[in-house]
Amino acid sequence: MLIYYHHGEPSAMREATPRIEIEPCHRRELKEVLALVETALRAQHPRIKDWLMEHRDEFCGPGRPVWVARENGGIGAVLIARIDRTKDAKCSILFAVKGFSENHLRSGLLGEFERVAGSLGKGTVHLHLYADDETAIGFFRSHGYHVVNPEVYHPTENPGRVRVLMVKRPLLRT
Helix, strand or coil: CCCCCCCCCCEEEEEEEEEEEEEECCCCHHHHHHHHHHHHHCCCCCCHHHHHHHHCCCCCCEECCCCEEEEEEEEEEEEEEECCCCEEEEEEEEEEEECCHHHEEEEEEHHHHHHHHHHHHCEEEEEEECCCCHHHHHHHHHHEECCCCCCEEECCCCCCCEEEEEEECCCCCC
């Protein structure tokens, strides 16, 4: 388990720094985590419930790991990955719950995912984002990812929005 703390002492002008823990999701909490994912992403991804049900038996296994970031004990962010026999690893879902330290939690989860993928010999991480989600694209660019497909496509789950492919390579092996 990784534990992150912000540097600096709390003062009268600042709130106390939240305690953040990043760890693999355990089967016993998977139902709660998937319900949180579905609730948080339903508006952006109308078929999220179908996707979660289709892959439910794979979650928390070696090919489809799930990590959670907790802030002061509450689940504040989730990352669902795909790590199979190919040279690449895929970040399928990464989101933070409103009201938590969103960028800090997402950065911690992404870093842990990249560390594990690199240690398993994966040279590249890829993900798909909606082209109009400038905030998410900016977040991943700030972590070394770049858009690689000049052609964009309309996904079947939300044909009114365009998606792009982002990658980070090579991953550093640790």
